[in-house]
Amino acid sequence: MGKVLVIGCGGVAGVAIHKICQNSEVFGELCIASRTKSKCDALAEKLGGGKTKITTAQVDADNVEELIALINKEKPDVVLNLALPYQDLHIMDACLATKTSYVDTANYEPEDTAHFEYKWQWEYREKFKEARITALLGSGFDPGVTSVFSAYALKHHFDEIHEIDILDCNGGDHGYPFATNFNPEINIREVTAKGSYWENGHWVETEPMEIKREYNFKGVGVKDMYLLHHEELESLALNIKGIKRIRFFMTFGQSYLTHLKCLENVGMTSIEPINYNGMEIIPLQFLKAVLPDPASLGPRTKGKTNIGCIFKGIKDGKEKTYYLYNICDHEECYREVGSQAISYTTGVPAMIGAMLVMNGTWAKPGVYNMEEFDPDPFMEALNKWGLPWEEDFNPVLVP
Ligand code: NDP
Missing domain, CATH: 3.40.50.720 (NAD(P)-binding Rossmann-like Domain)
Structure with missing residues (x-):
């Protein structure tokens, strides 16, 4: 203890x-x-x-x-x-x-x-x-579970992984025209930034939301998703040896994107301080103050999230594809802990990471990303603590 x-x-x-x-x-x-x-x-x-x-x-x-x-x-x-x-x-x-x-x-x-x-x-x-x-x-879901999924795929299913597509789908509906599922300031900074992906040893930069794909997510249905830069790309590009391409996609609804564009166009997402009535304020921080608190979305959100990774690589000399994902239900999370699934899918792996470091399973002097440790104890704990994972050995690939 x-x-x-x-x-x-x-x-x-x-x-x-x-x-x-x-x-x-x-x-x-x-x-x-x-x-x-x-x-x-x-x-x-x-x-x-x-x-x-x-x-x-x-x-x-x-x-x-x-x-x-x-x-x-x-x-x-x-x-x-x-x-x-x-x-x-x-x-x-x-x-x-x-x-x-x-x-x-x-x-x-x-x-x-x-x-x-x-x-x-x-x-x-x-x-x-x-x-x-x-x-x-990075002991959340993405990064976190997606990093552990990558280590698990490499350990058990591939000799070499060549491509990873991380797909983050939130099929939840909170009934507001515009709200963010976690801290609005951090969320908006992330999605208004330029996108990028890793290919053949270097970063390819895109305009924000430039690359759009459609995907049929189990438990959710067909959604539009957009390529973003995301932090686990940086460490996976380094730690998954032989990797040729890693991309990250997140789903967004049209209402969210239209509101975001409008807020951006009028300057409300800026982090440059402005003077308002003799007081210095940062527009994005002011916007955060008027948006719904993510914690208040719990009782209103219905639907599911589906987050996971599609891997493409080689096993025993043959090409292979493999999809590892978790489906999480917003309403079930609310019933259990009083929060929606975005906080749930991050809070559970945070507890598991702290547990594995504390009980010595993942203790090693230094600074590490999640995929640098043995994934098996973490994968076992996900099933036990509320984020069971599913696998698909013949997934539809993202074009
Ligand atoms: P919230 O804004 O809901 O919570 C942040 C908390 O930190 C608040 O309680 C806030 O205090 C407190 N805090 C902020 N500044 C300070 C400070 N200087 N000193 C002490 N406490 C402080 O954020 P979330 O819970 O949504 O997100 C928490 C973290 O999780 C973020 O880093 C976010 O990026 C990360 N995250 C990671 C994900 C993943 O999958 N890896 C996914 C989602 C989030 P107060 O109550 O006073 O405001």
Whole structure:
């Protein structure tokens, strides 16, 4: 049994914390710390009384000294960072100072530049090795489960993988003309950026939403999907030896795209500060404040998600294709933990990553992406903890 410190108390953390409390044989103690302590207290009150002992704290995760004091006081075995990507490096610094292992779900992004990549966190590799602690990066669904799926496919089904298409389909309907399923600021920064994919050893850049395909998703039906840049492409291109092409597609409905285009055209998605009535505001942050809180979508969302990877490669000298995916039902997630499936599909793998680091299964000094560890224990845990996977040995390929 061990102790986890969860930083952040939003949509994803809410699910991870439910799952931590369901898994009290591993997580004997939990501290929930976030900017707004009242949210931590409300969740602790809702889940308290079970076998996992819960405490709460207020912390500004941009303040390394505050983080160090909190970790020294709580003495967790692992810190699970479920705040925003802007906080990653501060929390990693505090973990280094206190020699505590670290897990997150999204790679670092500077707050003033809409650009994410692993270089900043990979620069911590030697420091984590020297401190003899583990940092596990990207333990959500995508990245996270998609990375584990890739390692699993390579271990059990291929001698070489040549192509991976990651397909992220959300067939859920929340009834609003426009809302985002996770933090609106992070979501909009991601989808308004240029797209890109990896091909024959280099990046090919596209305009935002330039490449569109249609796909018939099991459990959902036919959807339009668009090529985006996504963070797991960067580490998979490095870690899946012999890979020739990796692409990432996400489904979007027409209403979402029309609203987004309009908001973009009028400047509401900009992260450049503007002066409004003598006050400096960032349009995207103001937009976040007027959009529905993703946590409020839970009771309204119906339908399913289907997220997975289609692999193409060689086994025993023959060409082979293989599709690994999970289907998750928004309403079932809400009944179980009070959240919609986007938070659920991220919160469950976050708990599993923290568990595997904490119980030593995935503990290795240094900074690692998910596909660098043995996928089998994680795949087993997905089936056990609410994200069972399915396989298709003759999938329809994406043109
Ligand atoms: P939310 O906005 O719902 O929650 C973020 C939480 O972090 C809030 O509780 C917020 O506090 C807290 N927080 C923000 N800044 C600070 C700070 N400086 N100090 C302390 N706490 C802070 O986001 P989500 O739950 O939707 O997303 C959480 C993470 O999960 C993000 O990094 C996101 O990118 C990632 N993600 C990963 C996915 C994957 O598949 N890999 C998919 C979806 C999300 P407050 O309550 O005060 O606002």
